[in-house]
Amino acid sequence: QEQLVESGGGSVQAGGSLRLSCTGPTYMFGNHCMAWFRQAPGKEREGVAAISPASVTTKYAAFVKGRFTTSQDIPKGTLYLQMNSLKPEDSAIYYCAAATKVRTDPLRAAEYTYWGQGTRVTVSS
Numbered sequence: 001q002e003q004l005v006e007s008g009g010g011s012v013q014a015g016g017s018l019r020l021s022c023t024g025p026t027y028m029f030g031n032h033c034m035a036w037f038r039q040a041p042g043k044e045r046e047g048v049a050a051i052s053p054a055s056v057t058t059k060y061a062a063f064v065k066g067r068f069t070t071s072q073d074i075p076k077g078t079l080y081l082q083m084n085s086l087k088p089e090d091s092a093i094y095y096c097a098a099a100t101k102v103r104t105d106p107l108r109a110a111e112y113t114y115w116g117q118g119t120r121v122t123v124s125s
Contacts, residue, residue: 004096009119016123017084022096022116026077030054032114033099033106034072034079038092038121047107048094049081059106064090086123093118 008020020036028034035050049070050059058070069082079096097112105111 004098004114004116006094006096006116006119009094009121011122011124012086014087014123014125016086017082018086018121020081020083020094020096020119020121022079022081024077024079024096024098024114024116026075028098028114029072029074029077029079031100033102033111034070035097035099035106035112036070036079036081037095037097037109037112038090039095039118040092043092045095045109047105047109050102050106051079052106061107083121086121088123088125091121091123093120 004024006022031053036048037045038048039045048061051070067085072079095118096116098114099112102111
């Protein structure tokens with residue numbers, strides 16, 4: 001089982017910023033679709049941002065557009081999520097995921113095979 005490891009979570013006040021990182025086997029980052037998901041207590045896991053192999057395209061959920069940016073450093077085997085203008089409703093556990101092939105929607109959790117353990121983000125008002 002391939003291992004993805006997230007880091008960078010923490011507590012921040014509304015309006016603040018955090019940058020999440022996800023590391024894994026370097027080969028994944030050139031030929032897998034990589035994505036960020038989040039899950040708040042009592043809610044379903046939802047897609048936040050996705051980036052295609054070799055960073056050709058990105059896709060964002062409507063609720064983070066203009067505030068979050070995902071990128072990857074392929075030689076370092078690292079995926080990033082820069083989160084700006086954070087809101088209390090962004091509080092959740094954030095997961096990174098990898099898929100060898102996305103069939104329909106890159107923000108759909110069922111598309112992904114490999115998952116990290118998650119990192120918690122708490123935004124206070």
